[in-house]
Structure formats: structure tokens, C-alpha cells
Amino acid sequence: MIKETPNPPKTDGHTEIDSAFESRKPAMAKRCAPPMFIIAPDVNAETLLTHACETLASAGVMASELAFLLSGPKCNLALGILQMISLAELSVDRLLDELELEK
Structure with a gap:
């Protein structure tokens, strides 16, 4: 399980939802799987x-x-x-x- 560190509430107009999403961004980036579909490099x-x-x-x-x-x-x-x-x-x-x- 990925541990998340909560960010303090933002005071620049962002909502709590934005803060919650911001705290998950690094964790989400680490979970990226290799691409399942790729485009052949020789396609014009x-x-x-x-x-x-x-x-x-x-x-x-x-x-x-x-x-x-x-x-x-x-x-x-x-x-x-x-x-x-x-x-x-x-x-x-x-x-x-x-x-x-x-x-």
C-alpha cells in the first residue's frame, strides 16, 4: 500500500479536493505500468x-x-x-x- 503524506490546506484559492489530488500525484506517477499498446515506429x-x-x-x-x-x-x-x-x-x-x- 502506498502511504500518502497530507499537504496542508492551500490558501491560494485551491479547494481541499485539489490538495488531496496533489498529495497523490507522486504516488500515482510511481504506479504507471508500461504501455500496453504502442504505435509502430515506422507508421507514417x-x-x-x-x-x-x-x-x-x-x-x-x-x-x-x-x-x-x-x-x-x-x-x-x-x-x-x-x-x-x-x-x-x-x-x-x-x-x-x-x-x-x-x-
Whole structure:
């Protein structure tokens, strides 16, 4: 078991929850396991971006479906996540377009 040393409460606007998390950061860092999944070093940028775009598109569909199941603030949260995914997807798409133009 990992022993934690409590930090004194912060007076600069941080909450007690922040202090509790700060005290666990070093312990959490020590527990990091080796990566289970790695990307092959010979995969080119276009392939990586294509997979990232497809993953973002799938995440967008999941967030959209979730938003329709929720209501109120939770629905707004899911829609906010969807918007962030969509913006990331647009960025990746633009990079793919630029790579295509360079060919």
C-alpha cells in the first residue's frame, strides 16, 4: 500500500479536493505500468492522422448518441464534448488535406 503524506490546506484559492489530488500525484506517477499498446515506429504521419480522424469521428457519434439520452446540464456537457471532438476532427482533416497537397 502506498502511504500518502497530507499537504496542508492551500490558501491560494485551491479547494481541499485539489490538495488531496496533489498529495497523490507522486504516488500515482510511481504506479504507471508500461504501455500496453504502442504505435509502430515506422507508421507514417498520414496513416496516424487518418486513424486519429476515424477515432474522433467514432467518438463524436458516441457523444452525440449519449447527448440524446441525457437532458439538462448533462446533455449540454455531452454536446460540449461533441463540439471539442468535432474541432479536433476538423484540425486533423486539415492536416490530412495539407499532406495530400504536398504529394
